[in-house]
Every structure is written in C-alpha cells, then in structure tokens.
Amino acid sequence: MEEPLENEAAFPRLTRELLAVLDEAGARRTLAEGEVLNRAGRVAQEFFVVVRGSLAGYEDYGGSTERLISVIGERRFWGGTNLVTGQPAYLTTVAPEDGEVIALSVDQLRRVIAAHQPIGDLIMGAFVARRALLVGLGAGLRLLGSRLSPDTRRLREFLTRNRIPHGFIDVETDQQAEALLRALGIPPSETPLLLRGSLALRNPSNNEVAEALNLRPAHAPTRIADAVIVGAGPAGLGAAVYAASEGLSTVLVDAVAIGGQASTSARIENYLGFPAGISGSDLAERAALQAKRFGAGSAVPVTATDLTFQGGYHVVELDGGEHLRGRTVVVATGARYRRLAVDRLADFEGAGVFYAATEVEAQACQGDPVVVVGGANSAGQAAVFLAGRGCHVDLVVRGSDLAAGMSRYLFDQVEAHPEIDVHLAAEVRQLHGDGSLQAVTIDGTPGRIDARALFVFIGADPCTDWLGATLATDEHGFLLTGQDLQLTHLDPARDGRDRRPLLLETSRPGVFAAGDVRSGSIRRVASAVGEGAMAVRVIHHYLRLLQTAS
Numbered sequence: 160m161e162e163p164l165e166n167e168a169a170f171p172r173l174t175r176e177l178l179a180v181l182d183e184a185g186a187r188r189t190l191a192e193g194e195v196l197n198r199a200g201r202v203a204q205e206f207f208v209v210v211r212g213s214l215a216g217y218e219d220y221g222g223s224t225e226r227l228i229s230v231i232g233e234r235r236f237w238g239g240t241n242l243v244t245g246q247p248a249y250l251t252t253v254a255p256e257d258g259e260v261i262a263l264s265v266d267q268l269r270r271v272i273a274a275h276q277p278i279g280d281l282i283m284g285a286f287v288a289r290r291a292l293l294v295g296l297g298a299g300l301r302l303l304g305s306r307l308s309p310d311t312r313r314l315r316e317f318l319t320r321n322r323i324p325h326g327f328i329d330v331e332t333d334q335q336a337e338a339l340l341r342a343l344g345i346p347p348s349e350t351p352l353l354l355r356g357s358l359a360l361r362n363p364s365n366n367e368v369a370e371a372l373n374l375r376p377a378h379a380p381t382r383i384a385d386a387v388i389v390g391a392g393p394a395g396l397g398a399a400v401y402a403a404s405e406g407l408s409t410v411l412v413d414a415v416a417i418g419g420q421a422s423t424s425a426r427i428e429n430y431l432g433f434p435a436g437i438s439g440s441d442l443a444e445r446a447a448l449q450a451k452r453f454g455a456g457s458a459v460p461v462t463a464t465d466l467t468f469q470g471g472y473h474v475v476e477l478d479g480g481e482h483l484r485g486r487t488v489v490v491a492t493g494a495r496y497r498r499l500a501v502d503r504l505a506d507f508e509g510a511g512v513f514y515a516a517t518e519v520e521a522q523a524c525q526g527d528p529v530v531v532v533g534g535a536n537s538a539g540q541a542a543v544f545l546a547g548r549g550c551h552v553d554l555v556v557r558g559s560d561l562a563a564g565m566s567r568y569l570f571d572q573v574e575a576h577p578e579i580d581v582h583l584a585a586e587v588r589q590l591h592g593d594g595s596l597q598a599v600t601i602d603g604t605p606g607r608i609d610a611r612a613l614f615v616f617i618g619a620d621p622c623t624d625w626l627g628a629t630l631a632t633d634e635h636g637f638l639l640t641g642q643d644l645q646l647t648h649l650d651p652a653r654d655g656r657d658r659r660p661l662l663l664e665t666s667r668p669g670v671f672a673a674g675d676v677r678s679g680s681i682r683r684v685a686s687a688v689g690e691g692a693m694a695v696r697v698i699h700h701y702l703r704l705l706q707t708a709s
Contacts, residue, residue: 173281195251201247204264209231209235224335294322298324316515317365317460385407386410387484388491389491391416391417392493392675400446400692412459428568466667489672490672490676491672524611530612532617533616534558595611623676632678638672
C-alpha cells in the first residue's frame with residue numbers, strides 16, 4: 160500500500176545498495192497487523208525501514224478525531240527530525256498488516272549517517288521535507304483557542320517560529336471546538352488548550368510548552384563549554400555548526416526560537432546554493448539539524464540575563480537562575496523589530512498587525528487586502544509572498560527610492576507584480592477597526608486603504624539590553640568589535656589584554672559578536688552565517704593564546 164502523500168522528497172525509495180547498508184547496521188523484526196511501534200507524545204527510540212508490508216502514521220490514533228497521515232511501503236523508511244532532536248513524536252506509528260522491518264536505534268542511525276554520506280543526505284533531506292509536510296497539513300499538536308486571544312496568538316507564534324507541526328481550532332468559528340471541549344470537560348474560559356495525545360496543557364507558558372516538547376533541557380549543562388553561543392539566528396547557527404563540526408564543545412541558546420528573525424522570512428532567494436530560494440524557517444531547521452548532528456547542545460526558550468567573568472571563565476546567567484560557563488562566548492542576539500509610532504498599534508498587534516510573514520499570517524489574511532511597511536529586503540520578500548497568496552498588497556515606503564534599500568532581484572519582482580502597489584515617501588498615520596484591523600491611513604494619495612493586515616518591516620534595534628554596560632557599543636547600541644574598538648573602550652587593567660582585539664572580538668577578551676548585533680554588520684543572512692563561521696576560526700586562535708599564556 161503506497162502513501163497518500165505523494166512526495167518523493169519526503170518518502171524516497173531506497174536503492175538496494177543503501178538498503179543493504181541499513182540492513183547490516185540494524186536488526187530485522189517481524190510485525191503483526193495492528194502492532195504499535197511508537198505513540199504520539201513519546202520520544203521515538205528507533206528508525207524503521209520497511210522490508211515487507213507497510214507502516215502507517217496516525218494523528219489521534221484510536222481517538223475521536225483519528226486521522227491517517229501517511230502510509231509507506233517497501234524500501235521506504237519511517238522516522239523524522241525528532242529522532243535527531245529528541246523531541247516527542249507527532250504521529251503514532253502502526254503496522255496496518257503483517258510485515259517485516261529493519262530497526263535501528265538512534266545511536267546506530269547516527270553512526271550510519273556519519274559513515275555513509277549518500278544515506279545521510281537522503282535521510283536528513285527526507286526528515287526536513289516530512290516536517291514541512293506536517294506543518295503544511297496542520298498535523299501534530301492541536302491548539303484550541305480564540306484567534307482574538309493574546310495567549311492564543313502567543314502560542315501560535317511560538318509553535319510556528321519553532322517549526323512545531325500543529326493544527327489550530329478556533330473556538331470562535333469551528334463547531335468541532337465546542338464538542339472537543341465538552342468531551343474533555345474543559346470550559347472555554349480555560350483555553351487556549353494545547354493537546355498532544357493524552358497531554359492537555361491549559362494556557363501554558365512558552366517555557367512549559369518547550370519543556371513538554373523537550374526543546375530545552377531540564378538543567379543547564381554543568382560542563383564548561385568551549386563556546387557558549389547566545390542567539391540562534393543565522394550568525395548563531397553558523398557559529399554552532401562550525402564550532403561543533405570542528406570538535407569544540409558547544410551550547411546554543413535563544414530566547415524565542417531557532418532561526419531568529421530570519422526564520423520569519425517567507426522566501427530567501429539570494430542565498431548561495433539555493434537557486435529556487437528557500438524559506439527562512441527551512442534554512443534554520445536544516446542548520447539546527449546540522450548543529451545537532453555534530454553534537455551541539457541547544458535550548459529554547461532560554462533568555463540570557465547577564466554576562467560575567469568568574470574563576471577564569473565567562474558566565475552567562477539564564478532567566479531561570481542557572482548559569483552556563485564557557486571559555487568563549489559568541490553574542491549573536493541580533494536585533495528586535497521596531498514598532499510604528501502610531502496610535503492604537505497595541506490594540507491590533509496579533510489581530511491584524513504582524514512583524515513576520517509566515518504561513519500562519521498568510522492563512523489569516525489569504526485573499527484579503529494587506530499593507531506592508533518598509534523598503535528593505537524583508538518588506539519586499541513579504542510583499543511578494545503575500546501577493547502570491549492572493550492578497551492585494553500596498554507597500555508603504557518612507558523613502559523616495561525603492562531601489563535604494565532593496566536587492567535588485569526583489570525590486571524587479573515588486574515592480575512587476577500586478578497585485579503590489581508601491582507608495583513612496585509615505586508613512587502610516589492611523590489604524591482603523593473594531594476588534595480587528597479594517598483599514599489604515601497613509602499620508603498623501605490614496606489616504607485611507609482597506610487592509611485586513613498590516614506587516615511592519617522598518618528595521619530593528621540591537622538586543623543588547625541584557626549586557627548592560629558590560630561591552631562597548633556604538634552610539635546606536637550595536638557591539639563594537641575588532642579594529643572598530645578605540646583605545647578609550649579598552650581597559651588593560653580590567654581585562655588583562657596586552658594585545659589588539661581579534662577580529663569580531665568585543666571589548667572583553669574571549670567574547671565575540673556576530674551578525675546583526677555587531678556594529679558594521681551588513682544585515683544579510685549570508686554575511687551573518689559567514690560571521691558566525693569566522694567567529695569559530697578566531698575562537699581557535701584565542702584558545703591557543705590561552706594555552707600559551709598558561
């Protein structure tokens with residue numbers, strides 16, 4: 160029986176040669192019809208290759224909303240990114256008929272992937288494609304709540320930013336919601352409700368969701384890391400991948416999600432090696448899997464609150480009171496979105512005003528008129544993406560020249576798209592609506608514009624508040640590094656440095672900055688990844704200096 164989802168990238172058929180390699184690494188096992196191999200909500204311990212028969216994946220298996228997601232046949236394999244990340248499975252795996260499989264433990268799978276590149280490329284590529292399919296189908300977790308609730312919007316954003324497959328049931332419009340709440344014996348006042356198998360979390364915090372999904376460890380690592388990386392955007396992920404791949408013990412933390420703001424980009428078309436483009440979330444997930452594969456530890460949401468130097472090590476204090484100690488630290492905390500200076504903005508945030516254009520936002524306004532504010536690449540990407548989803552887009556640009564801040568390929572796409580109108584030298588002045596956004600007013604013609612959503616991409620400010628005055632910054636708060644540090648920022652008596660700061664090194668020896676948080680950064684995904692990789696090269700040099708000094 161073949162799978163309902165015809166997607167060769169997600170469910171590739173193994174060649175006989177690759178099947179033989181996996182057969183040698185694992186052990187054969189016979190299956191009986193109806194046998195359950197792993198249940199949703201439990202951490203999967205094995206990877207399966209079908210030799211005879213088939214395997215099926217169900218959502219809410221045995222429940223009132225049971226749903227068959229996929230069936231795979233012979234010479235296809237079952238597993239997903241949760242095998243690498245340690246997250247619980249989103250589907251229950253069942254043998255719909257008598258059969259036989261090759262079973263590999265997680266450790267066996269890791270060894271095969273490391274030793275056989277063709278198998279590793281095939282399996283990891285399929286894992287990423289499967290996660291994308293689950294996200295697109297709304298399979299996995301179920302979030303039950305009101306689209307008008309701030310807590311529901313918070314949870315949807317958290318799940319989306321972390322690429323957690325889930326479906327949303329709106330209590331305002333979905334008749335299934337009332338029946339489900341009644342069956343669970345939960346009043347509507349206790350929503351939003353997050354459901355996974357037998358688990359029901361009532362209005363959980365982001366931290367509670369992260370712990371339930373194994374996104375963060377129960378305790379901070381006690382060992383001293385070679386590199387503690389704060390911020391998991393492109394720069395932090397670049398540093399984590401290269402540090403871990405080169406044998407450095409590495410810990411990566413982020414306050415929101417792996418991928419940073421880049422994960423909210425609908426499509427990045429000028430990133431090297433992806434001629435057809437790639438979404439920011441897909442790029443982040445691939446990088447996170449790479450880092451995990453090389454042994455980097457990661458945790459979200461974990462917020463860094465302070466940076467000190469104790470006992471010869473850098474110490475990053477976390478919001479839970481725990482501490483990470485490292486020989487070096489890479490600050491890659493990026494920047495946070497700027498907000499429009501307009502009345503009633505807070506009233507519509509999450510109910511029409513957004514700072515990202517992902518599938519979640521696109522579903523909320525598909526086919527509706529929207530306004531995008533900004534003149535750089537992120538605004539252009541959002542405009543093209545939303546126009547492609549049936550929205551008429553009014554792009555509001557404060558400057559008088561769209562080409563001045565936007566890459567040429569995006570400029571050409573925006574100019575050529577029939578559903579995008581560009582308003583230059585214009586600003587949003589008013590927001591209109593009762594409960595949800597209905598229109599915006601911009602200065603000049605056409606004045607008031609119908610809009611069910613407003614997407615804001617007007618730049619960002621550095622996320623350096625947690626550092627206080629620990630590190631030297633420029634007049635805008637971005638971290639100074641390398642040759643940009645002036646003598647007035649260096650204090651040999653305090654930091655013991657009798658040398659020039661290294662490339663990307665901040666005013667504290669052994670602390671480096673990469674990506675958008677750094678003064679002079681180019682503000683591009685590729686350059687951020689490059690700075691993260693470059694930071695690792697400089698870390699090696701710094702660690703050699705430490706060894707020489709000792």
